[in-house]
Amino acid sequence: AACANMINAKAMVPSDVLTASNGKTIEVLNTDAEGRLTLADALVFADKECGCESIIELSTLTGACMISLGTQICGLWTDNDELAKSLSDISKATGDKSWRMPMAKEYADQLKSKIADLSNLGERFGGSITAALFLAEFVDKKKPFAHLDIAGPVWNEKTGATGFGAKLVTEWIR
Numbered sequence: 001a002a003c004a005n006m007i008n009a010k011a012m013v014p015s016d017v018l019t020a021s022n023g024k025t026i027e028v029l030n031t032d033a034e035g036r037l038t039l040a041d042a043l044v045f046a047d048k049e050c051g052c053e054s055i056i057e058l059s060t061l062t063g064a065c066m067i068s069l070g071t072q073i074c075g076l077w078t079d080n081d082e083l084a085k086s087l088s089d090i091s092k093a094t095g096d097k098s099w100r101m102p103m104a105k106e107y108a109d110q111l112k113s114k115i116a117d118l119s120n121l122g123e124r125f126g127g128s129i130t131a132a133l134f135l136a137e138f139v140d141k142k143k144p145f146a147h148l149d150i151a152g153p154v155w156n157e158k159t160g161a162t163g164f165g166a167k168l169v170t171e172w173i174r
Helices: 035-049 063-069 081-094 105-111 127-136 166-173
Strands: 017-019 025-027 055-059 074-078 098-101 145-149
Touching: 035 055, 035 127, 055 166, 063 074, 063 098, 063 127, 074 081, 074 127, 081 098, 081 145, 081 166, 098 127, 105 127, 127 145
Parallel strands: 055 145, 074 098
Antiparallel strands: 017 025, 074 145
8 A cells, every 4th residue: 555645735745836935936856855944934034034143053954964974073064254263163162063064056056946946955965065055045145154964963872862052052142
């Protein structure tokens, strides 16, 4: 027997097009990449409604980041060198380890869509980069923005949730 894995008839399916709160349309290529769809609107809200001077976002976005950095270091993506240095320095001081990863603009082509402004997923290789590039589409280009993929260090198999990132964010806000 076979059936659709949908909660109801209104559930998203691959090929659906979603309109984000900033008006950008997103082709859903994979419903397992749903977190970035919610984050898109959260970033638009932070950018447009909260008066933030800069934005950092932490999420357990990709398994690909865990493949490259393991379970004790998060990936840090930003185009802003000043923000990267600030977060790196705080990372070292708090022990919430991070490593700056490339915001390789040439990977943005992977997010192109024939039916929407962009798609919610790139190719298999460089998945963490395309995830960060996707999120950056929802913040004003002039505003410092950083994405931290905390998928690896947020959980310890022996002890459970680690609270990773809490110290880093607290110190960054100060």
